[in-house]
Amino acid sequence: MGSVPPVLSFLLMAVSGWFHRRHLSIIELLQAENRLVEEKMKGKRIRFTDAERALPARKAKVAPYRFDSGPTHQGPAARR
Numbered sequence: 001m002g003s004v005p006p007v008l009s010f011l012l013m014a015v016s017g018w019f020h021r022r023h024l025s026i027i028e029l030l031q032a033e034n035r036l037v038e039e040k041m042k043g044k045r046i047r048f049t050d051a052e053r054a055l056p057a058r059k060a061k062v063a064p065y066r067f068d069s070g071p072t073h074q075g076p077a078a079r080r
Helices: 006-040 050-061
Strands: none
Touching: 006 050
């Protein structure tokens, strides 16, 4: 096999960098949400203040997709 052309190599690196940034923003959002939930789990009911709701909301704006859209995989029962 021959070597990969430089243009294709550059495009592959650019796309992989874009995916990496997307995944980092998702991870950052989930970590912020988890920190808030862990702090609030001491009581019986979780009540967020406006300031606490604002941080995950700001992080979610850079997330590439909606988390509340539900799972994309449907089990065998849904296929019948």
